[in-house]
Amino acid sequence: MKLRKAILTIILMMVLVSGLALAETKIVRIKGSSTVLPIAESCAEAFMKKHSGIRVVVAGGGSSVGIKAVAMGEADIGTASREVKKSEIKTHKRCDFIDHKIALDGVAVIISKNIYDSGVKGLSIKQIRGIYKGEINNWKEVGGLDKEIFVNEREEGSGTRDTFMEAIGLERTLADKGNAHNSDVKQAVAGSDKAIGYVGLGYTGGSTPAISVDGVFPSKVTIKKGTYKIARSLHMYTNGRPAGAVEGFIEFVLGEEGQRIVEEEGFIRIK
Numbered sequence: 394m395k396l397r398k399a400i401l402t403i404i405l406m407m408v409l410v411s412g413l414a415l416a417e418t419k420i421v422r423i424k425g426s427s428t429v430l431p432i433a434e435s436c437a438e439a440f441m442k443k444h445s446g447i448r449v450v451v452a453g454g455g456s457s458v459g460i461k462a463v464a465m466g467e468a469d470i471g472t473a474s475r476e477v478k479k480s481e482i483k484t485h486k487r488c489d490f491i492d493h494k495i496a497l498d499g500v501a502v503i504i505s506k507n508i509y510d511s512g513v514k515g516l517s518i519k520q521i522r523g524i525y526k527g528e529i530n531n532w533k534e535v536g537g538l539d540k541e542i543f544v545n546e547r548e549e550g551s552g553t554r555d556t557f558m559e560a561i562g563l564e565r566t567l568a569d570k571g572n573a574h575n576s577d578v579k580q581a582v583a584g585s586d587k588a589i590g591y592v593g594l595g596y597t598g599g600s601t602p603a604i605s606v607d608g609v610f611p612s613k614v615t616i617k618k619g620t621y622k623i624a625r626s627l628h629m630y631t632n633g634r635p636a637g638a639v640e641g642f643i644e645f646v647l648g649e650e651g652q653r654i655v656e657e658e659g660f661i662r663i664k
Contacts (some may be wrong), residue, residue: 418446418447418448419446419447419448419637419638420447420448420449420450420638421437421447421448421449421450421469421470421638421639421642422450422467422468422469422470423437423449423450423451423452423468423469423470423471423472423629424451424452424453424454424458424459424462424463424467424468424470424471424472425452425453425454425455425456425458425459425460425462425463425468425470425471425472425473426453426455426456426459426472426473426474426552426627427453427454427455427551427553427573427574427575427576428474428498428552428553428575428593428595428627429472429473429474429495429496429627429628429629430451430453430472431595431658432495432496432627432646432654432655432658432660433451433472434451435654435657435658436642436645436646436651436654437449437450437451437642439645439650439651439654440641440642440645443645444638444641447638447641447642449642453574455548455550455551455552455573456472456473456474456475456550456551456552456553456555457481457549457550457551457552458550459471459472459473459630460473460477460481460485460490460630461481461485463488463490463630463631463632464481464484464485464487464488464490464632465485466632469631469635469639470629470630470631470635470639470642470643471629471630471631472627472628472629472630473552473627473628473630474498474551474552474553474556474593474625474627474628475552475555475556475625475628476492476626476628477490477492477630488632489632489633490630490631490632491630491631491632491633491634491635492628492630493628493629493630493631493635493643493646493647494626494627494628494663495627495628495629495643495646495647495651495655495663496626496627496655496660496661496662496663497616497617497624497625497626497627497660497661497662497663498593498594498595498616498624498625498626498627498660498661499593499594499611499612499615499616499621499623499624499625500553500556500557500560500591500592500593500594500611500623500624500625501591501592501593501594501596501597501603501611501623502516502521502589502590502591502603502604502606502623503578503579503582503589503590503591503592503597503601503602503603503604504582504588504589504590504601504602504604505582505583505585505586505587505588505589505601506583506600506601506602507538507586508532508537508538508540508586508587508588509602509604511532511537511538512536512537513532513535513536513537513604514604514605515604515605515606515607515608515610516535516604516605516606517606517607518560518561518562518606518607518622520535521561521606522561522562522563524542524544524589525544525546525561525563525566525567525568526563526566526567527566527567529542530542532587538587540586540587541587542587542588542589543569543570543581543585543587543588543589544566544567544568544569544570544588544589544590545568545569545570545572545578545581545582545588545589545590545591546566546568546570546571546572546578546590546591547571547572547573547575547578547591548571548572548573549571552625553575553591553592553593556623556624556625557591557623560622560623572590575592575593575595575596576596578590578591578592578596579592579596579601582601583599583600583601591623593659593660594611594612594613594616594659594660594661595658595659595660596659597611597659606621606622606623607622609621609622611623613661616661617661626663627660629643629646631643647663647664652664
């Protein structure tokens with residue numbers, strides 16, 4: 394009987410201790426841009442190894458989703474591959490958006506490898522606009538194979554889409570397919586023999602070569618110098634000045650280890 398009571402007491406104490414530990418665990422919620430997603434995930438993993446009492450939960454959804462999430466209190470950090478729009482500031486008047494720039498990036502135009510190999514190594518902004526506007530429909534019109542162009546873009550709400558559309562001077566396109574993520578665009582272009590699309594710099598290479606735009610290829614050097622024009626900053630937004638675990642995480646991302654992770658993920662360090 395005494396033994397049974399002792400065992401029950403030990404079990405009860407273990408439950409209480411584990412419950413207290415769970416209650417003391419701080420959670421940092423991050424949501425938003427699919428471009429920023431690999432940076433956030435890798436930084437979260439490295440940060441949690443150093444801070445066992447903090448759990449960082451990362452989700453995608455797009456820049457607009459991230460900005461709305463931090464404004465509505467559904468996330469502690471909203472990630473975005475563009476700046477907050479005036480319309481978003483107006484909609485979320487009670488949110489004190491604080492911008493933490495964490496990296497630089499470019500939006501690369503990618504095409505099917507056989508189209509690239511056939512001689513299409515670059516396009517002008519005017520030609521790209523013509524393709525996305527539906528005025529140029531065949532690769533032979535820009536020096537390529539006699540194949541109809543399969544046009545890919547990102548879905549509305551994507552910061553990558555906003556950056557690209559602003560650069561080519563369009564509000565709407567006649568694209569054949571809208572894609573939720575950079576990886577979806579890359580996969581769609583890689584799986585076609587006549588496709589075009591656009592992705593963040595970190596998603597280029599392999600079976601989806603990036604082409605030059607107005608004679609300049611996207612690279613860390615050309616983006617940093619400002620000679621490649623389809624470029625942007627990557628952001629983490631908070632509602633007001635961050636504190637506690639949230640502040641600690643952002644400081645980690647902007648520190649030496651975090652900025653090294655930025656580079657490892659194919660982006661350009663801000664510091």
